[in-house]
Amino acid sequence: MDRAEKPQRALWAVFFINLAVSIAELVFGLISRSLALVSDGFHNLGDTVSLVVSLVAVNLASKKADSKRTFGYTRAEVIGGSINGLGLLVIAGVIVVQAIKRFFEPAEVIGDIMVIFGALGFVGNAVSTILLRKPSEDDLNVKGAYLHMFLDALHSLAVVIGGILVSMGIGYVDEILSILISALIVKSSVSLLRETFNILLEGMPKGLNMEKVKGCIKGVKGVEDVHDIHVWSISSKRHAISAHIVVKDQSVAETEALLHAIREELRKKCGISHATLQVEPVDVSCDTCSFNQHEEG
Ligand SMILES: [Zn+2]
Ligand SMILES: [Zn+2]
Ligand SMILES: [Zn+2]
Missing domain, CATH: 1.20.1510 (Alpha-lytic protease prodomain-like)
Structure with missing residues (x-):
């Protein structure tokens, strides 16, 4: 103090x-x-x-x-x-x-x-x-x-x-x-x-880029893929993310552990403290992003 x-x-x-x-x-x-x-x-x-x-x-x-x-x-x-x-x-x-x-x-x-x-x-x-x-x-x-x-x-x-x-x-x-x-x-x-x-403009926080964020998430074991990523800053020091995480068919407990691991990675490596993650199974195609995000990186 x-x-x-x-x-x-x-x-x-x-x-x-x-x-x-x-x-x-x-x-x-x-x-x-x-x-x-x-x-x-x-x-x-x-x-x-x-x-x-x-x-x-x-x-x-x-x-x-x-x-x-x-x-x-x-x-x-x-x-x-x-x-x-x-x-x-x-x-x-x-x-x-x-x-x-x-x-x-x-x-x-x-x-x-x-x-x-x-x-x-x-x-x-x-x-x-x-x-x-x-x-x-x-x-x-x-x-x-x-x-x-x-x-x-x-x-x-x-x-x-x-x-x-x-x-x-x-x-x-x-x-x-x-x-x-x-x-x-x-x-x-x-x-x-x-x-x-x-x-x-809800732009990518200073010092971060899409590649790094994707790397953080994909680096966690059990993540098959990730898409519809939005990263923004609420203030100069507080950053947030929302993303869809694709996983194999698995139990809720396993999924919860996976999400916890992703949150930790995002917090430690990308400085993102507020994460909202949506889980999707591998074989379901998803086309919900209303912002028409370009795939890149
Ligand atoms: Zn001055
Ligand atoms: Zn999705
Ligand atoms: Zn979206």
Whole structure:
């Protein structure tokens, strides 16, 4: 319990730091007319939303499924991630358009404010990195956040350097920097959306493929064949399968032992925790899949 609570506490601390930094960057980005500061602010705000989505998702996931929501609330995380990713894409687009406009109608950007609040962003992300270092050692998700915060500190450092160059009177630095930061926002949003849309489309979970799943099932002694396989994710960490298992004519007890063995294989080797398996005898042909699955692999 203590092990599980510790990263939570660090993540909440990082959430508040990111929230404060992003608000400061956005407000002073507007005051200084620095698009780079505004885009770094929106990037950090996006991270803040991501953090709260995953933290709330952990709590929602522990809410039990009921008769109305038979899968519980685990997919709330996917909805939150999709909204965040789409929102960030729109914001990045708006910033790029503004930056391009500035090439034709230059604006007076206050470099000193960029330096101060870029530095604040750097300190905030550096502190976040330090806070997450220990808990990142035994949690893959926290490790992702840890590496992310480290890279974000470098983004903010770029804003500081940009501010110095702007103060020196070098042109287009803010515009170019804001386009670069927006490009990075687009990159991370697209990879987030690919993941969430794959889950919403009931796609094959990340890291799995049909061949591997079939191998898991066919590897169990007593399985003659398997077809009509559907594999999907309920949330980023919970995967489910439904499949038809073809067996020789055998007793119910033997079948039950076989199904148990298949479930264990799927859980251990494929990380699939929820399996619904239908048993069919060898000599009966079955043509029930309404999704018209292509045979492959
Ligand atoms: Zn970030
Ligand atoms: Zn069948
Ligand atoms: Zn089917």
